Amino acid sequence: MSVAVFLQGPHGPFFAQLARRLSQSGVITHKINFNGGDRYFAWADFQVDFTGGESDWSAFFSDYLSKNNVDTVICYGDCRRLHTIAKSICESKGIAFGVFEEGYLRPDFITLEFGGVNAHSRTDWSREAINSYLARERKPVKSVGQTFFRRARFAMAYYLAMRVSQSEFPHYRHHRSLSWLGEGVCWIRSFYRKGLYKLMERGLTARLTGELSGRYFLFPLQTRDDFQLRKHSDLVSIENAIEVVLQSFAQNAPKGSMMVIKHHPMDRGFCHYQKLIRELETRYQITGRVIYCHDLHLPTLLDHTLGVVTINSTVGISALFHEVPTQVLGRSLYDLPGLTHQGGLSSFWSQPDPVDPEFFQRFRAYLYDKTQVDGSFSRHIAATIDGVCRRLTEARATERRRQPETEVDLV
Known part of the structure; x- marks a missing residue:
């Protein structure tokens, strides 16, 4: 039976609902919380609070994986310091490392790749791989719609819970620089500025699509x-x-x-x-x-x-x-050549490389099939998780070929 460990996720209940769905399908789920915000939104068959410092994390995590026979680790973003250490440990042990991120295609998708995202992606992005790929012609399910206010609410709840439980996680250092109070003030300011800019920028679109087009x-x-x-x-x-x-x-x-x-x-x-x-x-x-x-x-x-x-x-x-x-x-x-300008910024202004539309369509279909899940971390979560489970099933065969000693059998 597969055993999955969740690390930090996006603000909100997405990871909790995904863990519950996997648990219902027979996966043993674990959640490691690094602060009170993580714990506030968490759900798993087993939860543990990591209250040590960064210097303690490597030994703790390696031991946790071994004791619980973990075969899959799931996180949001692969550049947070603790996630970077976790990724290295998973690679050394042959454990699948699934990374969620905001969608490469916006706004109606999220990203899920194994091994890394963005410039750390393990997907073959060569022109040869893209040109030889036969797209499955998936069709997007639905438009996600407005998510700003929901995301803001999740973020404020997260930082408030993190502050309330700060004494329980004395060594935790968040990857964002502001305090919980600073985050809250900034989100309130964001609401105010959203309305202000709507008034201040009236007429600017007409100018940019008219005389400045x-x-x-x-x-x-x-x-x-x-x-x-x-x-x-x-x-x-x-x-x-x-x-x-x-x-x-x-x-x-x-x-x-x-x-x-x-x-x-x-x-x-x-x-x-x-x-x-x-x-x-x-x-x-x-x-x-x-x-x-x-x-x-x-x-x-x-x-x-x-x-x-x-x-x-x-x-x-x-x-x-x-x-x-x-x-x-x-x-x-x-x-990539054929998509972006390859000559450097100084030559871009006067002699930009054009976009090859046919290659871009092949690239987009490849990107969509290989990395994207329809949905959002904050709206239509159940439907998004349906897509995640399908993506995990598809990824299972690929990961087994890459790491034959590892089972990625989440669904």
């Missing part, structure tokens, strides 16, 4: 603590990325072209870059050529832009879908 480049920002930035790029911060892009834009972009910098919606209440952008406009003599916006409809912007610059966000995949030339600054699984 085809005259601007788009730089959609990522969250300030995104592991895609911290682990999968050589940039040190969002501020650093903004400066790199604006300096290159000033030096190389065609005269008369504009730059639109779009703030990440999940970072709305946490940070603001207006002052920095104005300083850089002055420094690089591009005053009046930069527009900083927040809540405009991204697909509409993509229909009217000259090109997209991204660190490694999945917005890049959306840009490719719209056949928009795209420059990736970090390391990304979709940064």
Whole structure:
């Protein structure tokens, strides 16, 4: 019988409901909690609180896997420090390591891969593999719809529970930098700013789809603590990325072209870059050529832009879908010849490599079949878990071929 251990998951009840479903199918489920927020949303046949420090984790986890005959470990994100250590231990023991992440395709999908996600993905992303793949022509089930308020509620409950139980987990250090109170304040500020920006940015979409259509480049920002930035790029911060892009834009972009910098919606209440952008406009003599916006409809912007610059966000995949030339600054699984610009940022502004639409369609079908599950971590959870169980079944044969000594038999 399969034994699965859950580590940290997305905020909310998704991992608890998945563990319950697997348990009902005969899988023995375990949950390791690292703080009170983990414990508040947790469910499993067996739960344990890890209250030690990072230096204690490796020995604890290795011993836990052996004592409980674990064959599968499941987590959300593979770049959190404790998850990175867990992954290394699983690889040494031949234990399957399943990683969830936000969908590579947005907004109606989540990602599930074994071994790693994003630039750590073990999927073969070579052009040969993509071109030779026979797509199964899966059709998306349904639109997820609005998730912001639900995600915000889950996040606030998580951080409150983490704070209340802080004394029970004295050595825990969260991967996000703010305190529970700081997180709460920022989410409240985010609600306020969402309404404010809706008023302030009235008319901007009409301008970008009218007089400025085809005259601007788009730089959609990522969250300030995104592991895609911290682990999968050589940039040190969002501020650093903004400066790199604006300096290159000033030096190389065609005269008369504009730059639109779009703030990440999940970072709305946490940070603001207006002052920095104005300083850089002055420094690089591009005053009046930069527009900083927040809540405009991204697909509409993509229909009217000259090109997209991204660190490694999945917005890049959306840009490719719209056949928009795209420059990736970090390391990304979709940064491939025929999809993204391969010549570097300085040449991108005037001579961007075009998107090969036929190759992109093959890439998207391959990506969808290999890594994506229809649904969301916060809405339509039961239906999403149906898809996860199907994905686990499909992954079982693949993992057995890769690790013949390991059973991945979750469903």
